[in-house]
Amino acid sequence: MGRSPCCDENGLKKGPWTAEEDQKLTDYIEKHGHGSWRALPKLAGLNRCGKSCRLRWTNYLRPDIKRGKFTPEEEQTILQLHSVLGNKWSAIAKHLPGRTDNEIKNFWNTHLKKKLIQMGFDPMTHRPRTDFFAALPQLIALANLRQLVEQRPWDDQSASQLQADAVQAAKLEYLQCLLQSAAAIATSPSSSSINTIPTDLEQIGLLSPSRMSSLSSLSSPRIMEGVNGHDLVTGQVPGIQIPSSSFFEHEQAIINCTNQNSDYSANSGEGEKLLLLSEDSLPPLADFPTSNFGDACSTSSCEAVGNSTQLPIWSDSFYDEFMSEFA
DNA sequence: AAGAATCCCAACCGCAAGTTG
């Protein structure tokens, strides 16, 4: 390992545990309890430091440890709790019987974090990332989400409408970014860069005369306040139908759907609800609709959804149109 | 088939909080 080992100076063993060591530790703790971890290794006949013994016991040998993959319910719980507690792995682990903080931390770092990032969410805030291109997948998936929720047959007309919605939503997201920048600039008395904003807006076609009327209807007092440097909030834009949603709500919808169509239900007990916090008690994770996982889909839950629901594939021409709007 | 790249997780480290004398 990269760091100097804490036990080497005492000639204590470190690294992977052998079956024999595991047996010694388990036997001792089952007979005497762990007592003082510092004293335990000598008493148990182990050439390890107490810290190493404690870690081995709590993360691996404890009889109530649950092994195997995380269930969708557990995944859900972790996401929800993490949005509230942050990286408080031990606190999160208390709500997941049989799971250790180390296991949850690893699962977060190797799966959930990547998943959120790929979906355009900030894994720390659980909110959509504000940089425009990072948010593209979720904007595109907005339409898919609507389709999923409404369970409508997919036809060309609705596809076109949703594509148009997604383009419009993307523009608005970009506009909000610009306005946020403007708000930040406006609060800085030394800056004159705000003059560049109208140019940007014109470039994306949102300040042309024909669009100004729609912009004014879209621009709620909240946004305009933001321009004036007060209380600019990232959120929904009135005037366009963007369903209020969150990562959690979307995940829940997917899991509910999945449970009806797959063998996931076998993993959850009858009426079992691992979530210990009510949804109402939690702050919103995001105010912006989320993706359908799409390419970011890396878990079996996503695969199940993909198998059960035929979602539209965005045509190349859609992307061309979309990108040309900002060229 | 073999080497490279990537994933995954057990285990380590240092720090901070809690406990004890």
Place this chain on the structure above:
DNA sequence: GCAACTTGCGGTTGGGATTCT
């Protein structure tokens, strides 16, 4: 009140396993 010790926590790492080229 304080220093020494213990425990718990979160971040990080090494290396085996798996996947890709």
